[in-house]
Amino acid sequence: MDSVTQIKEYGIVGAGGAGFPTHVKLGSQAEIVIVNAAECEPMLHKDKEILKQRTDIFFRGLTALIAATGAKTCIIGIKEKHHTLIEMLNTKSGDNIKVVPIRDFYPAGDEITLIYETTGRVIEAGKLPITQGVIVNNVETIYNIGAEKPVTTKFLNFAGEVKKRVTVEVPLGISFRELIDFAEPLIDDYVLLVGGPMMGKLVDDLDEVVTKTTAALILLPPDHCLVRHYRVMASESAVNKIGKSACDQCTMCTELCPRYLLGHPVQPHKAMMSLVFTDETGETTEPGTHALSCCECNLCSFVSCPEGLYPSTVTVNTKRKAMLKKLSYEGEPLNRAHALADYRRTPSRRLKNMLDLNRYPDEGPLVEFDRKPATLKILLHQHIGAPATPLVKEGDLVTVEQKVATPGKNLGAEIHSPVNGRVERVTDTFIQICCVEQSCVEQSCVEQKQNCCVEQNKIGGQ
Numbered sequence: 001m002d003s004v005t006q007i008k009e010y011g012i013v014g015a016g017g018a019g020f021p022t023h024v025k026l027g028s029q030a031e032i033v034i035v036n037a038a039e040c041e042p043m044l045h046k047d048k049e050i051l052k053q054r055t056d057i058f059f060r061g062l063t064a065l066i067a068a069t070g071a072k073t074c075i076i077g078i079k080e081k082h083h084t085l086i087e088m089l090n091t092k093s094g095d096n097i098k099v100v101p102i103r104d105f106y107p108a109g110d111e112i113t114l115i116y117e118t119t120g121r122v123i124e125a126g127k128l129p130i131t132q133g134v135i136v137n138n139v140e141t142i143y144n145i146g147a148e149k150p151v152t153t154k155f156l157n158f159a160g161e162v163k164k165r166v167t168v169e170v171p172l173g174i175s176f177r178e179l180i181d182f183a184e185p186l187i188d189d190y191v192l193l194v195g196g197p198m199m200g201k202l203v204d205d206l207d208e209v210v211t212k213t214t215a216a217l218i219l220l221p222p223d224h225c226l227v228r229h230y231r232v233m234a235s236e237s238a239v240n241k242i243g244k245s246a247c248d249q250c251t252m253c254t255e256l257c258p259r260y261l262l263g264h265p266v267q268p269h270k271a272m273m274s275l276v277f278t279d280e281t282g283e284t285t286e287p288g289t290h291a292l293s294c295c296e297c298n299l300c301s302f303v304s305c306p307e308g309l310y311p312s313t314v315t316v317n318t319k320r321k322a323m324l325k326k327l328s329y330e331g332e333p334l335n336r337a338h339a340l341a342d343y344r345r346t347p348s349r350r351l352k353n354m355l356d357l358n359r360y361p362d363e364g365p366l367v368e369f370d371r372k373p374a375t376l377k378i379l380l381h382q383h384i385g386a387p388a389t390p391l392v393k394e395g396d397l398v399t400v401e402q403k404v405a406t407p408g409k410n411l412g413a414e415i416h417s418p419v420n421g422r423v424e425r426v427t428d429t430f431i432q433i434c435c436v437e438q439s440c441v442e443q444s445c446v447e448q449k450q451n452c453c454v455e456q457n458k459i460g461g462q
């Protein structure tokens with residue numbers, strides 16, 4: 001089996017948040033491979049911890065990635081402030097692997113921005129990096145290639161109002177409730193933000209579970225400014241109403257937009273202006289195809305707009321509508337960096353101040369996760385593409401790393417069991433597996449000995 005097919009079999013997807021199936025990305029030959037180690041959102045730490053503590057597996061994955069793509073050059077793009085880590089990476093890197101320190105700003109980890117920062121190349125609006133010979137992969141994705149086994153765990157870190165501000169490697173399908181209990185909340189009344197502060201989402205249902213793209217669990221007090229922002233942004237009508245009446249078209253949102261600064265057509269102030277041009281149903285009449293190059297970083301809402309409006313929400317909604325209508329941008333984007341691009345970056349330190357995050361220690365050392373969950377709920381849609389189709393039925397016994405769902409010929413990713421156990425439920429959206437040690441043996445299986453995992457298969461715990 002060639003390495004790209006093996007990566008497909010392992011169910012590896014972009015672990016940086018996108019969830020794009022990695023084998024599809026590696027289906028093309030590239031001139032340059034870039035490792036996205038920017039980890040630009042405040043309070044995220046998992047990638048640095050993987051580089052520090054799982055170094056050999058990461059480099060094994062990187063070597064395989066370079067071989068699979070035929071790349072002549074590999075660049076590791078990492079924030080210049082991580083001096084010790086950069087020194088360590090330099091000692092491990094060969095002739096074809098270069099560590100490129102980048103400035104500490106947001107969103108340095110945006111793929112198009114990272115390519116510009118590390119190579120000086122500007123990827124044309126609407127084009128994929130591979131059209132200019134570049135492939136970008138996140139640290140954890142490369143680690144998963146180096147691990148040479150199916151993806152059944154996820155690295156994530158806890159931040160905010162918790163005692164344990166640490167990074168852990170946890171089984172896919174474990175509930176947020178169980179993880180929060182492990183992290184030890186410091187306040188009773190908290191709101192959960194899943195993902196980074198800038199691009200995360202508020203989650204009210206703590207029984208939601210970890211997927212292949214979960215990066216962090218951040219606990220915040222209900223009156224925190226980020227909670228207020230995300231609550232307002234959840235309502236399109238509220239955002240539009242405020243935007244329509246209060247936007248003075250100062251264009252600050254556009255002037256500081258990272259994609260606009262790289263010559264892409266997106267102009268959030270135009271999306272805001274379009275709110276006043278609507279048809280009889282209230283829908284905007286301006287197609288807004290410029291919004292297709294928005295990377296959804298939220299910088300324009302959380303930092304740039306002096307009026308405290310939400311141009312990112314308006315722009316992203318405009319983008320979604322243009323995508324649904326299958327529209328494309330027909331103008332002539334500049335596709336070259338703005339003369340002031342290098343001077344209009346948003347420093348991470350300023351961002352943390354503005355988001356009131358400096359009150360929390362910014363740390364996340366990798367520690368062992370010593371809990372064994374009783375059940376795991378494995379989602380069938382953890383990636384870009386079609387949901388996977390279950391290969392197991394209720395009552396089946398499964399072993400750790402056994403494939404339990406497949407996308408077949410569709411774009412998607414294979415899914416494997418993180419544990420030895422018994423399939424409890426199969427639905428259109430998830431497979432629930434009870435783990436052998438706690439539930440099967442102690443409760444149900446001993447009562448049905450002929451089907452007992454331990455009796456039949458001599459399966460131990462994880």
Ligand code: SF4
Nearest residue numbers: 247249250251253305
């Ligand atoms: S920065 Fe705010 S007020 Fe200025 S144009 Fe953008 S949305 Fe309008």
Ligand code: SF4
Nearest residue numbers: 257294295297298300
């Ligand atoms: S969210 Fe705002 S700042 Fe970010 S790319 Fe989109 S329009 Fe630009």
